[in-house]
Amino acid sequence: MRTSHGVAFALSAGFRLATAAPVCGGNNNGTADVLYVTTYPVGEGAGKLLTLQLAGSKLQVVGESDTCGPYPSWLTQDGDVLYCVNEAWGGDHGDLYSLKINSNYTFTKLSEHETVGGPVSTIIYGNDGRGLAVADYAGGGIDTFNIEDPAALELIKSVVYPAPDDGLPDPQNSARPHEAILDPTGEFLVFPDLGADQIRVLKVNKETLEYEEKPSYTDFERGTGPRHGAFFTSGDKTFFYLVGELANVLQGFTVTYNDDDSLTFERFHNSNTHGDDEPLPEGTAAAELWIAPESNFLTLSSRFESSLEFTVANGTTVPSDPLVTFSIDPETGALTHVQSAPAGGINPRHFSFNSDGTRVASALQSDGRVVVFERDPATGKIGKAIAEGDVEGSPNFATFKQ
Ligand SMILES: *[C@@H]1O[C@H](CO)[C@@H](O)[C@H](O)[C@H]1NC(C)=O
Ligand SMILES: *[C@@H]1O[C@H](CO)[C@@H](O)[C@H](O)[C@H]1NC(C)=O
Ligand SMILES: *[C@@H]1O[C@H](CO)[C@@H](O)[C@H](O)[C@H]1NC(C)=O
Numbered sequence: 592m593r594t595s596h597g598v599a600f601a602l603s604a605g606f607r608l609a610t611a612a613p614v615c616g617g618n619n620n621g622t623a624d625v626l627y628v629t630t631y632p633v634g635e636g637a638g639k640l641l642t643l644q645l646a647g648s649k650l651q652v653v654g655e656s657d658t659c660g661p662y663p664s665w666l667t668q669d670g671d672v673l674y675c676v677n678e679a680w681g682g683d684h685g686d687l688y689s690l691k692i693n694s695n696y697t698f699t700k701l702s703e704h705e706t707v708g709g710p711v712s713t714i715i716y717g718n719d720g721r722g723l724a725v726a727d728y729a730g731g732g733i734d735t736f737n738i739e740d741p742a743a744l745e746l747i748k749s750v751v752y753p754a755p756d757d758g759l760p761d762p763q764n765s766a767r768p769h770e771a772i773l774d775p776t777g778e779f780l781v782f783p784d785l786g787a788d789q790i791r792v793l794k795v796n797k798e799t800l801e802y803e804e805k806p807s808y809t810d811f812e813r814g815t816g817p818r819h820g821a822f823f824t825s826g827d828k829t830f831f832y833l834v835g836e837l838a839n840v841l842q843g844f845t846v847t848y849n850d851d852d853s854l855t856f857e858r859f860h861n862s863n864t865h866g867d868d869e870p871l872p873e874g875t876a877a878a879e880l881w882i883a884p885e886s887n888f889l890t891l892s893s894r895f896e897s898s899l900e901f902t903v904a905n906g907t908t909v910p911s912d913p914l915v916t917f918s919i920d921p922e923t924g925a926l927t928h929v930q931s932a933p934a935g936g937i938n939p940r941h942f943s944f945n946s947d948g949t950r951v952a953s954a955l956q957s958d959g960r961v962v963v964f965e966r967d968p969a970t971g972k973i974g975k976a977i978a979e980g981d982v983e984g985s986p987n988f989a990t991f992k993q
Contacts (some may be wrong), residue, residue: 593757596641596795596851597631598666599659599892605668606703606803608691610970612621617657617761622944623946623950623991623992624644624645624988624992625642625643625644625645625991625992626642626643626644626952626963626990626991626992627640627641627642627643627665627666627673627674627960627989627990627992628640628641628642628643628667628954628961628982628986628988628989628990629641629659629663629664629665629934629986629987629988630663630667630736630982630983630984630985630986631662631664631956631984631985631987632661632984632985633959633983633984633985635656636983636984637661638656638659638660638661638663638985639655639656639661639663639721639786639983639984640655640656640658640659640663640666640675640690640698640986641654641655641656642654642655642656642696642960642985643980643981643982645830645963645978646978647975647978648904648977648978648979649904649978649979649980650961650962650963650978650979650980651686651887651980652982653696653715654695654696654697654698655901656698657679657695658675658690658699658700658910659675659676659677659686659687659688659690659698660677660679660686660688660697661677661679662677662678662679662680662990663675663676663677663678663709664676664677664678664710664987664988665710665711665712665713665988666988666990667713667714667715668692668724668831668992668993669715669720669738669741669773670889671691671692671880672689672690672691672692672701672716672741673689673690673691673692673698673924674687674688674689674690674713674738674907675687675690675725675963676688676706676711676712676713676725677710678709678728678729679708679709679713680729682708683708684705684706684707684708684730685705685706685707685708685709685727685729685730686703686704686705686710687704687705687706687707687710687713687723687725687734687736687744687981688700688702688703689693689701689702689703689741689742689744693843693975695718697706701741701742701750702741702742702743702744703743703744704736704746705732705750705956706725706727706730706749707725707727707730707731707732707733707734707749707750707751708727708729708730708731708732709727709728709729709730710725710726710727710728710734711726711727711728711769711770712725712726712769712770712771712795713725713771714724714771714772714773714780715773715775715799715801716777716780716795716797716800716938716939717777717798718797719735719739719849719882720738720800721729721738721739721800722735722736722737722738722747722795722800722855723738723916723946724736724771724780724793725771726768726769726770726782726783726784726929727768728768728769728770729767729768729769730751731751731752731754731765731766731768731769731786732749732750732751732752732766732768732990733749733750733771733782733791733793733937734746734747734749734750734779735747735748735800735801735802737800742976743978745847747801748798748802751766752766752768752784752787752791752874753766754766754786754874755786755787755788757813759813759814762785762786762816762837762931763785763786763787763788763814763816763837764786765786765787766784766786766787767784767786767787768782768783768784768785768791769782769783769785769818769819769836770782770783770818770819770820771782772799772820772821773900773971774822774829774846775822775824776793776848776853777795777797777827777853778795778797778852779792779793779794779795779805780786780792780793780795780802781820781831781854782817783817783819783820783833784807784817785816785817785818785836785837786808787802787807788808788811788812788813788814788815788816788819789808789809789811789855790807790808790820790831790833791804791807792804792805792806792807792808792853792854794853797842803852805848805853805854806851806853808844808855808856811835812838813841814837815835815837815838815840815883816836816838816839817833817834817835817836817842818833818834818836818878819833819834819879819880820832820833820834820880821833821880821881821882821889822846822882823882823887823889823919823924825898825919825921825922825924826921828845828921828922828924829845829846829848829922830844830845830846830890830919831843831844831856832844832860832880832882832919833880834864834876834877834878834879834880834891835877836876836877837876838951838991839863839864839871839875839877839893839907840854840861840862840864840877840882841860841861841862841863841864841866841877841891841917841926842858842859842860842861843858843859843860843861843924843926844856844858844859844924845857845859845924850933858927859923859924860924860925860926861925864877864891864893864915864919865893865913865915865928865931866915866917866927866928867872867928871893871896872896872898874893874895875893875894875895876891876893876894876895877891877892877893877894878891878894878939878940878941879891879892879939879940879941879942880892880894881942881943882919883944883948883966883968883971884944884946884947884948885948885968886948887919887921888916888917888918888919888929888971888973889916889917889918889919890914890915890916890917890925890942890951891914891915892912892913892915892934892939892940892941892942892953893912893913893915893939894937894938894939894956895912895938896912896913897910897911897912897914897933897937898911898913898931899911899912899931899933899934899978900911900933900960901933901934901935901936901981903936903960904979909936909937909958910937911933911935911936912933912934912936912937912938912939913931913932913933913934914931914932914933914934914939914951914953915928915930915931915932916928916929916930916931916973917929918933918971926948929971929972930971930972930973932964932972932973933962934953934955934956934962934992935953935955935964935976935979936953936957936958936959936960936962937953937955937956937957937958938956938958939953939955939956939959939983940954940986940987940988941953941954941987941988942954942987942989943989943991944966944991945991946991946993947968948964948966948968949965949967949979950963950964950965950966950991951964951966951973952964952988952989952990952991954989955985956985956987956988957985959981959982959983959985959986960979960980960982960985961979961980961986961989962976962978962979963976963977963978963979964976964977965977
């Protein structure tokens with residue numbers, strides 16, 4: 592633009608103000624109409640990266656892509672770039688892909704890089720979001736990448752942790768980092784390790800994106816299987832909650848930041864995933880845990896319970912696993928059970944909230960179904976299903992387009 596710097600600035604600022612609302616939709620119900628879903632293969636088929644759109648009470652598949660390999664799972668969005676991992680079951684490594692999100696529901700691969708085997712979760716970290724950490728379940732390690740240029744993924748470091756030496760069977764015969772989580776200060780990456788019964792702690796250098804290993808939290812009963820977790824801050828207090836998949840427990844911790852750049856976790860809550868001590872059905876396996884946006888409500892998913900029912904669109908009632916919600920006391924971190932709502936079928940491996948917490952998307956891996964529910968952000972309660980869709984393969988992740 593051939594103008595003075597000041598004028599150019601004023602014009603571009605005005606342009607952004609004038610066009611922001613129509614281009615972005617203004618409120619988030621425009622973007623909450625589109626979901627990105629990954630599926631695992633069933634039989635001989637390959638898994639897909641799907642784009643689903645709400646159309647009345649249906650979730651329609653409007654895009655289908657194989658740009659994330661045959662075993663796609665966790666997705667992390669960053670503007671118009673989507674980071675997707677290929678678990679590559681049975682392979683000696685996994686893959687990280689950076690994909691450009693096109694407006695016509697296709698994805699263009701920008702870059703790819705190998706990871707340690709079986710990547711299942713990614714998180715962006717570091718100044719200006721230039722780093723990305725990966726939790727590698729099958730291979731028992733983690734990777735860090737420089738993603739400053741999403742078209743040139745640059746590996747910083749891959750680590751494989753030693754296997755536990757106490758002779759337990761799979762999955763506790765190996766380290767199994769299951770989720771990459773950034774703490775609220777952005778200074779620490781933590782990884783619940785389902786195989787080694789630990790919370791691994793890394794102190795990151797936000798500028799160089801490198802890290803230092805800090806002592807893990809290890810005070811778990813062997814066989815807990817820490818899988819997924821989330822931080823919650825209130826005033827100057829920090830709490831951490833996690834689900835243990837193998838023991839089906841929900842645990843809460845007070846987190847202390849120490850002067851030597853380590854983290855201390857002190858457990859104050861330990862119940863089953865329903866918040867009580869009742870035995871859960873044989874085969875139950877806790878999966879996901881999130882704290883809803885801008886709220887003090889925690890929701891987790893529990894698989895293979897068939898403890899509830901859900902009526903699908905054709906009127907048939909099918910067995911359902913629960914999404915279990917708790918409120919968090921901001922003073923003490925204490926949890927109070929709020930609701931056990933149907934997840935919409937069996938095996939809700941993943942669910943997520945839209946940005947204002949008015950909707951929940953649930954991926955029912957065993958039923959080949961994705962369901963969007965309404966949610967009341969004030970009470971934390973999940974309401975009726977507003978849309979559902981059947982997909983080929985086994986949906987393992989569902990996230991609202993940002
Ligand atoms: C979006 O939100 C507005 C205002 O809340 C509402 O009138 C409209 O029906 C919503 N649109 C969709 C597609 O949900
Ligand atoms: C979708 O958009 C991309 C990027 O603009 C383009 O390369 C591709 O050809 C389009 N595909 C279809 C089917 O229109
Ligand atoms: C209704 O949907 C369920 C679940 O997808 C399916 O198992 C059942 O066969 C369907 N029933 C009819 C009558 O279409």
